[in-house]
Amino acid sequence: MIENTPVKIKRHRTAIKRASFSLPVKCMLRDGLLDKSKTMFDYGCGHGRDLDLLENMEIECTGWDPSFRPDAAITRAEIVNLSYVLNVIEDINERSQALHKAWSLCDSLLTVAAQIEFAAPDKEQEQFGDGVLTSRQTFQKYYNQHELREYIESELGEDAITAAPGVFYVFKDEQAKQQFIANRFHRRITVPRRRISEVLFEQNQDVLEPLMGCLTQYGRLPAPEECEQTAELVDRFGSLKRAFKLIQKVTDESPWEEIAQKRTEDLLVYLALARFKKRPPLSKLPVTIQHDVKSFLGGYKIACGRADALLFRAGDPDAIDQACQRATVGQLVDNALILHRSSLDYLEPLLRIYEGCARALVGEIDEANVIKLHRFSGKVSYVAYPDFEKLPHPPLRQRIKVSLPTLSIDLFDYSHWQDPPLLFRKDELLHNEHPKAKLFQALAKQEERVGLLPTADSQLSASKWQAKLEQAGLQLRGHRLITKNT
Incomplete structure (x- = not known):
């Protein structure tokens, strides 16, 4: 020294x-x-x-x-x-x-x-x-x-x-900070499509479509200041509720109920993670979030109580394990639930909070497209597989492991490896609504039929995979297995 x-x-x-x-x-x-x-x-x-x-x-x-x-x-x-x-x-x-x-x-x-x-x-x-x-x-x-x-x-x-x-x-500004944190866990939802045609809707489309956008964004009837068309809607329909009734008629009620449920979950995830620091009083929250609390959860005390219960359970390995087993998306292996980052939106609030705790520590890792939620150890790994959608089996580039119990972060860099491990079973990491889910599923089924698909918990390097293809007389063309030299 x-x-x-x-x-x-x-x-x-x-x-x-x-x-x-x-x-x-x-x-x-x-x-x-x-x-x-x-x-x-x-x-x-x-x-x-x-x-x-x-x-x-x-x-x-x-x-x-x-x-x-x-x-x-x-x-x-x-x-x-x-x-x-x-x-x-x-x-x-x-x-x-x-x-x-x-x-x-x-x-x-x-x-x-x-x-x-x-x-x-x-x-x-x-x-x-x-x-x-x-x-x-x-x-x-x-x-x-x-x-x-x-x-x-x-x-x-x-x-x-x-x-x-x-x-x-x-x-x-406290409100700007809270709005930023809330936006991180506010899922993108598409506006429900019209199911039937209705003359009155067509005649008022200029104000009803913006209202549909607001309803999708908030999951509830917007406050007057949250919708520019409020005055016009009230003038034409008497109230926002009546306008919403017409929208429900042409789209059905169930999509809006699902949106309201998702927005309630988003709010609970935000409030749970806001507890990491001193959670602000209701008056310090953005006005939009104040409306959310009243509409979805009845009051701030009730909302915070429910959020605290979820945050407490996020530290319970048994609760995390059970939630991983309940998950309808992702690949469940012995010690973890592995999923593409686009699948986070389809997890229940407890697992979103679990991952959110790790993100609060490490921040956004733009290169990471696969997330591993460890079921028992309180760890979350962010893994980078470049060209995930383009390559049938992308190579491992980087892994960052976040340990919540110790607040530590470990980086594992594979960018200089001559023979890195490859990713298989990509389809299992995606939600069925992903635009390439069916393409990836078709490849996995092909590889399984010819006995080439590795088990979910095993790794296969690029050279070993190529050797297996050579031995089988096969090659990959995009996301299809074909006979070599055809």
């Missing part, structure tokens, strides 16, 4: 020249937090590549950097990005000052990103302060995910919401 040594840290060397957006900016764009309606200031912008790319999108943004843009103005903005700055500052007090300065500059959202442990290089580095000294005479502080969140929260006294590994959002 280097102690009391006059080492000159060369911070400017940590700035990366990148071709695409940094991860924090990708997260903000993905989550709809950054667009043309917002202004952004990048505090410690390095070479400024994010700024160039955002300007190309006509998003108003500026930045300052002590090495590369020292003369630029430090200005306020709706969003401030503090991207990979904290981890290169060796002085603890200066690190804190940078975080507080960035927080003081933002009007609505601060995004903080820092290097985390599994991004650290494998080679051994010299310890320096609470981090390491690199061979390029730069300083790096590698946080673990939980440590970084706790640091941000202890410094600012505000909740840090996980966006991705090493990336956090800190909102200035």
Whole structure:
């Protein structure tokens, strides 16, 4: 360890020249937090590549950097990005000052990103302060995910919401924060189709179709401020209820009952996960969520009680195991339920909360398209199989395992493996409504008929799979097995 040594840290060397957006900016764009309606200031912008790319999108943004843009103005903005700055500052007090300065500059959202442990290089580095000294005479502080969140929260006294590994959002407005969290668990539902024709509906289609959109979005009759056509609907039908009666007549009642049930479940999932931090009083929630609570669950106390019961059960391995066995989607193996990420919406609330607990810790992992819910250990794995839909048996690229009991995250990188394991039985991971479910099912049945399909709990490498195909005189053409050389 280097102690009391006059080492000159060369911070400017940590700035990366990148071709695409940094991860924090990708997260903000993905989550709809950054667009043309917002202004952004990048505090410690390095070479400024994010700024160039955002300007190309006509998003108003500026930045300052002590090495590369020292003369630029430090200005306020709706969003401030503090991207990979904290981890290169060796002085603890200066690190804190940078975080507080960035927080003081933002009007609505601060995004903080820092290097985390599994991004650290494998080679051994010299310890320096609470981090390491690199061979390029730069300083790096590698946080673990939980440590970084706790640091941000202890410094600012505000909740840090996980966006991705090493990336956090800190909102200035409580309602905006709660709406963001709720939106994460608000499932997309298509508007029910009309079953029969009705003259009165056709005559009023201009106001009834927007109402159908609102009913699908909320799962209930919208409040006056939630539907632009409210006044016109009341004028034509006397009330929203009467307009809804006509809609039910032409679409049937059952689809709307199903939507209401799904929205109730979404609300319970959100309220359960909101308990991770101090759940806000009802008056601090967005008005739309206040309406949801009253309409679906009768009151806030009742709603919180039901949500707490679900959250408590999410920590019970027996309850998780039983829920996995009840699941109507996914592949059930000895120790887990494995499913495609698109199938999450079809799980019961308990399992969605279980997965949501892991996501609250690790954030969104965009590359991960397969999720493994461990039935007994309190772990959730996020697995990346590139080209899942294109390749009949995509290779394993990356696996991130989140342990809820220990709040730890482990990364397993297979990108450099010469002979990675392949994924089989893709159809079992999908819900039947997935557009490619039948295609994948047909391939699995073909492979099963000729005795090539591995068991669900076994792995087969690319080379071993190819050898089995060669031995059988078969080859794959897309998602079909054919005789070789035909």
